[in-house]
Amino acid sequence: MSDSPAPLALEHTPGLQHHFADMEQQRNASSLGMWIFLGTEIMFFGGMFLAYLVYRMWYFNEFAAGSRTLNLPIGAVNTAVLICSSLTVALSVRAAQLGKRMLLVTLLVLTILFGLVFLGVKAYEWNEKFTEHHVPGYSFHFKQESTEKPVDQGRAQIFFSLYFAMTGMHALHMIIGVGIFGVITWMAWRGRFTPEYHTPVEIAGLYWHFVDIVWIYLFPLLYLIDRRPHG
Amino acid sequence: MATAVSIAAEREHYLNKEYGIRSWLLTTDHKRIALLYLASITFFFFIGGFFALLIRLELLTPAGDLVQADTYNKLFTMHGVIMVFFFLIPAVPAVLGNFLVPLMIGARDLAFPKINLLSWYCYIAGGILVLHAMLTGGLDTGWTFYTPFSTAFSNTAVVEAGLGVFINGFSSILTGLNFIVTIHRMRAPGLTWSRLPLFLWSHYATSVIMLLGTPVIAITLVLVVLERAFHLGIFDPTRGGDPLLFQHLFWFYSHPAVYIMILPSMGVVSEIVTCFSRKRVFGYYFVAMASIGIAVIGFFVWAHHMFVAGMSLYAALIFSILSYLVAVPSAIKVFNWTATLYKGSVSFSTPMLYAFGFIGLFTMGGLTGLFLAALGIDVHVTDTYFVVAHFHYIMVGGTVMGYLGGMHYWWPKISGRLYPESWGRLAALIVFLGFNLTFFPQFILGYLGMPRRYWQYPPEFQVLNVLSTAGSTILAVGYLLPMVYFLWSMRYGKLADDNPWNAAGLEWKTTSPPPTFNFEETPVVTWEAYNYNELPALEEVRVER
Numbered sequence A: 001m002s003d004s005p006a007p008l009a010l011e012h013t014p015g016l017q018h019h020f021a022d023m024e025q026q027r028n029a030s031s032l033g034m035w036i037f038l039g040t041e042i043m044f045f046g047g048m049f050l051a052y053l054v055y056r057m058w059y060f061n062e063f064a065a066g067s068r069t070l071n072l073p074i075g076a077v078n079t080a081v082l083i084c085s086s087l088t089v090a091l092s093v094r095a096a097q098l099g100k101r102m103l104l105v106t107l108l109v110l111t112i113l114f115g116l117v118f119l120g121v122k123a124y125e126w127n128e129k130f131t132e133h134h135v136p137g138y139s140f141h142f143k144q145e146s147t148e149k150p151v152d153q154g155r156a157q158i159f160f161s162l163y164f165a166m167t168g169m170h171a172l173h174m175i176i177g178v179g180i181f182g183v184i185t186w187m188a189w190r191g192r193f194t195p196e197y198h199t200p201v202e203i204a205g206l207y208w209h210f211v212d213i214v215w216i217y218l219f220p221l222l223y224l225i226d227r228r229p230h231g
Numbered sequence B: 001m002a003t004a005v006s007i008a009a010e011r012e013h014y015l016n017k018e019y020g021i022r023s024w025l026l027t028t029d030h031k032r033i034a035l036l037y038l039a040s041i042t043f044f045f046f047i048g049g050f051f052a053l054l055i056r057l058e059l060l061t062p063a064g065d066l067v068q069a070d071t072y073n074k075l076f077t078m079h080g081v082i083m084v085f086f087f088l089i090p091a092v093p094a095v096l097g098n099f100l101v102p103l104m105i106g107a108r109d110l111a112f113p114k115i116n117l118l119s120w121y122c123y124i125a126g127g128i129l130v131l132h133a134m135l136t137g138g139l140d141t142g143w144t145f146y147t148p149f150s151t152a153f154s155n156t157a158v159v160e161a162g163l164g165v166f167i168n169g170f171s172s173i174l175t176g177l178n179f180i181v182t183i184h185r186m187r188a189p190g191l192t193w194s195r196l197p198l199f200l201w202s203h204y205a206t207s208v209i210m211l212l213g214t215p216v217i218a219i220t221l222v223l224v225v226l227e228r229a230f231h232l233g234i235f236d237p238t239r240g241g242d243p244l245l246f247q248h249l250f251w252f253y254s255h256p257a258v259y260i261m262i263l264p265s266m267g268v269v270s271e272i273v274t275c276f277s278r279k280r281v282f283g284y285y286f287v288a289m290a291s292i293g294i295a296v297i298g299f300f301v302w303a304h305h306m307f308v309a310g311m312s313l314y315a316a317l318i319f320s321i322l323s324y325l326v327a328v329p330s331a332i333k334v335f336n337w338t339a340t341l342y343k344g345s346v347s348f349s350t351p352m353l354y355a356f357g358f359i360g361l362f363t364m365g366g367l368t369g370l371f372l373a374a375l376g377i378d379v380h381v382t383d384t385y386f387v388v389a390h391f392h393y394i395m396v397g398g399t400v401m402g403y404l405g406g407m408h409y410w411w412p413k414i415s416g417r418l419y420p421e422s423w424g425r426l427a428a429l430i431v432f433l434g435f436n437l438t439f440f441p442q443f444i445l446g447y448l449g450m451p452r453r454y455w456q457y458p459p460e461f462q463v464l465n466v467l468s469t470a471g472s473t474i475l476a477v478g479y480l481l482p483m484v485y486f487l488w489s490m491r492y493g494k495l496a497d498d499n500p501w502n503a504a505g506l507e508w509k510t511t512s513p514p515p516t517f518n519f520e521e522t523p524v525v526t527w528e529a530y531n532y533n534e535l536p537a538l539e540e541v542r543v544e545r
Helices: A023-058 A060-069 A072-098 A101-131 A153-189 A199-223 B002-010 B021-025 B030-058 B069-105 B113-135 B149-153 B158-185 B198-230 B243-277 B284-300 B313-325 B327-341 B350-373 B375-381 B385-415 B421-448 B459-492 B538-544
Strands: none
Touching: A023 A060, A023 A153, A023 A199, A023 B158, A023 B198, A023 B243, A060 A153, A072 A101, A072 A199, A101 A153, A153 A199, A153 B198, B021 B030, B030 B069, B030 B113, B030 B385, B030 B459, B069 B113, B069 B158, B069 B198, B069 B243, B069 B385, B113 B158, B149 B158, B149 B198, B158 B198, B198 B243, B198 B284, B243 B284, B243 B327, B243 B350, B243 B385, B284 B313, B284 B327, B313 B327, B313 B350, B313 B375, B327 B350, B350 B375, B350 B385, B350 B421, B385 B421, B385 B459, B421 B459
């Protein structure tokens, strides 16, 4: 007897791997896998959110002062860009379900473009931090506005440490996401997805939405701590 | 019989289907990946063990004569890092779990075979980084990477070792993810949750911890690396950062990590005890739920590592109570294994000897854990050899005994050969004696006040230290023996039939070694777990053969 008595009917289903009984089981496994992975991601970012929470409670003054130096209009525009990318992802899943290949490819390319715009803007913001001496380390210097309560240089560094760690980790996830969507776009272009089989689009979409949501939390936590007019 | 054996030798199975290095390094077969893990884990085990022997040699005499203090710091750090992250955490899940989870649920493979292979490469990449760090400067922070020593003061390869452990963490995460999805989605028809072998329950609980805990230490190590390499200041007290925050984040993973180590071995012991008692395991639901209970409560006890680190008394009280609570599900397991033995038809085969060893040593380790959960006693024995003895009873006495027991129990399935039984029993005995001689004196040493992590000690502690060092050499022999006769048996061992222990469980219903896709056809389960009352006794089977 052969070792791999795969029923013939299954072998003709494109995209079905040998160890699954049917497409339903494969799709369920893939999406459960991605949800669980996103659970681990919550714990991963959770460590930084916890540190943020502790230090924001302790050093509110420095966190508020640091937050005011972040570029609010640019951060807001970037948030909008990211929300648009989530829209194109959601639409691309729909396009995959309907089997509209060109629409799918267009939406995926748009998603990648939005992602790249976000990363470009982020790079611009990071660059600002270098010119303003807001990068933690030996050259760090926080120039305080005369109207503010005295700002401790060390504590201000903690705010910017968290700023770089959190936005950096988020940007890393964006870069990975752009890479994943590059592959997905290529697969879509080659016509690999059908209304019956488009799980990769769905689970890549889940990942993208997650990274998007992380930013939705990061934006208010970092940019909007205390924007009341001072004086 | 002879013809049956020769047919078995010619039959195509996962080991002889393909040959060559590519067929191993690029395999997606969970059984082959388990063997890749087996080889690499054994390698790291002996490196870690080598460091342990050097530590014990140094402590043979009160003076620091074999190595300098700095070298000693590096020795115990590398021993800890390698044993914890590269042996104990992956040992049972990545070897036995990888091999058995699909077999036990009647699946052809894990849900994500390529991710499974990726997990092994993460393990290897992390291992290479850590080994390289070890050879180029070493690491002297202790396996705990405590800040600010690790971030600001240590002159060793903290960044590289930290990254190594970080990358290795993905191997845990990916394995846990694979197990959970597989157990949820790929069980054979009829294999309901209440028919699941306890090995799978314990691996399910382990996977939950791996998935929720590992990411936290991952980000913590990233922050340490960023602080050291790029001067971020999150844990830096000179800038207002809090080293205690690091300790909380570290132990949030690293205490549950102890349950990552012990839970899979508990699953192994559940399988062995019931098989060699020829009785259904006593209180199946309690044993299963105790695994989940340990996983859940285990997440809320981490700060008992920090009683003297400067915590509010009320927080310490709560963590103390919770630490007592986690003993309840552990005790349920021990009592239920004991009750399974009662009126069972017990046979003292090698796996059973290891299971007995596990129960005894784990009980000792667990009870001394209660000493440490008590605030008053903890203050007295913190950072002494009492703690060292306690966690070695759990990790070595528990995890390694379970791992070796499991290796013997499933070796016929893995290799298709029988190991030499009398050598097996002898090795089990040597391990048990050597272990106790090594670590029991350390309880006394710690209680008398000998602190851990020093390369010198006052002369009055020498007798107990000599006993401990003597024990460690016996233990080393006990660990080398199985490796030798396992290798020997791969070529010269008697051919095993499909079910040499006449055990219940789907993994025994396929051939030994199993074919690449595990089962000729998907099995349908119509029986309850551990239906030993319906199976003939082990002795009868032996006589028939």
